[in-house]
Amino acid sequence: MFLGVTPGEGEVSSVPQLLTLWPEFLRQFRGASRFLTEAVQGFFANGGERCYVLLLPTADPSESPLTIASLHHGLQIIESLEEIDLVCVPDIMQTRSLTAILNLQAMVLEHCDQLGDRFAILDSCNTADLAVLNQQRQQLVGHNGAIYAPWVIVESSPDPIPACGHIAGVYARNDREVGVHRAPANYILEGVLDLSLSLCDQDWETLNVKAGPGVNCIRSFRSRGIRVWGARTTSTVPGWHYVGVRRLIITMLRWADHNLAGLVFEPNDSALWITLARELTVYCETLWHQGALQGADPEAAFYVKCDAETNPRSSRNLGQVVAEVGIAPTTPAEFIVISLVHNSNGVTFA
Incomplete structure (x- = not known):
């Protein structure tokens, strides 16, 4: 999903438009900004096959073409997509x-965290000052996002130009060729001639701290x-520091929300717990294979x-059925434990 603006008095869109080819963007969004245009082109050049584009109202280009109100409006539009x-x-x-950049990017992160079914690809500032990049790393905290530097x-x-479109194409290619569980890394960026900043091994170690959030480097x-x-x-959650792990959990949530929704009408008893455990076990076995x-x-x-222990009377009185799922996405028997909570509002992971 690409959100962007049009320079000046350009036309905006109220409905996200699905694109499957780069020429479609040129035909439908002639007034799009340069950053948006280059991002979508980079997406298709690096393996992307389907994307949505939404043009938002612009503010005063001399200050900031994208306001908090405009971005908030756009994020509301794409919530149901x-x-x-x-x-x-x-x-x-x-x-x-x-x-202002950090405030806008924090809005995107919050949007992805609240919905739980999408992931934000964030651009670093165009700077050679690693202190600024580290400031982004420290202030932009959320479960469902990643930062990439340089331009x-x-x-x-x-x-x-910002690299998010090219990175999104790499994600799409990686998902198609291997799966969301694989790290979208060590791919060549197609269509890129050079970088705005050359990052060395020491820079990489500074931006990719051993524990906590990191800035992902693009290197030559x-x-x-x-x-x-x-x-x-x-x-900042232990076990969720890697893109592949976090996107695997997002994929599991999307699967559960789609395939287990009908169970909300079943009595919350041992029969339901057995059914839920069976469905989750079959799905996890598929992921393992x-x-x-x-x-x-x-x-x-x-x-x-999923039994009486995970579903005490207090939870059942709230109309919730809870399953505990432990997965080992990186090391055998080292489980990341998540709780799947199913109620009338849908499925969430805690």
């Missing part, structure tokens, strides 16, 4: 104030091209618990 799983807003980076230089633009390697070199999220979960056998890869 279940097909999207990535959100990019490259025109945030036209904003002059660092504070990229492409043939069609005289100046560097001699004879190996320009590659995505990192897959850290903006989350796909290589998304690690372990020589299913017992080392995951476990599912």
Whole structure:
């Protein structure tokens, strides 16, 4: 999902438009901003096949073309769009104030966290000052997002541009070729000639701290091209620091919301718990066979618990059925434990 603006008095859209080819964007969005145009082109060049585009009202271009009110309006429009799983807003980076940039990016992160079914690809500021990049890393905290630096230089633009569109294309290609569980890293960025900043090994270690949120670097390697070199999220939750892990959990939630919704009408008793545990076990076994979960056998890869212990009388009185799911996406038998809560409002993970 790409949200952007049109320069000046350009036409806006009230409904996200589905695109499957780059020429469709040129026909439908001739008045789009340069950052949005380059982002969508980079998406298709790097393996993207389907995306939605929404043009938002613009503010005073001399200050910030994208306001909090305009972005809030756009995020409200796309809330009900279940097909999207990535959100990019490259025109945030036209904003002059660092504070305003962080506020707008925090809105996108909050949107993704509240809905729980999508992931934000955020651009770093166009700067050589690592202190500014670290400020972004420290202030932009959310479970469902990742930051990428630096900006990229492409043939069609005289100046560097944000990289989120190219990164989104890599995500789409990685999902199609392997799956969301694999880190979308070590891919060559197609259509990128150079970078606005050359990051060395020491810079990479500074931005990718051992614990906590990180900034993912785009780096140029001699004879190996320009590659995505990192897959850290903006989350502070242990176990959720990696893009592949967090997007796997998002995928599990989307599956549960789609496939288990009908169980809300069943009596909340042992029969329901057995059914829910069986469905989750079959799904986790499928993930294990796909290589998304690690372990020589299913017992080392995951476990599912849904019984009287996870569903005490207090929870049942609230109309909730709770299943505990432990998954090992990186190391066998080292489980990330999540609680699946099912009620009349749908399915959520805690």
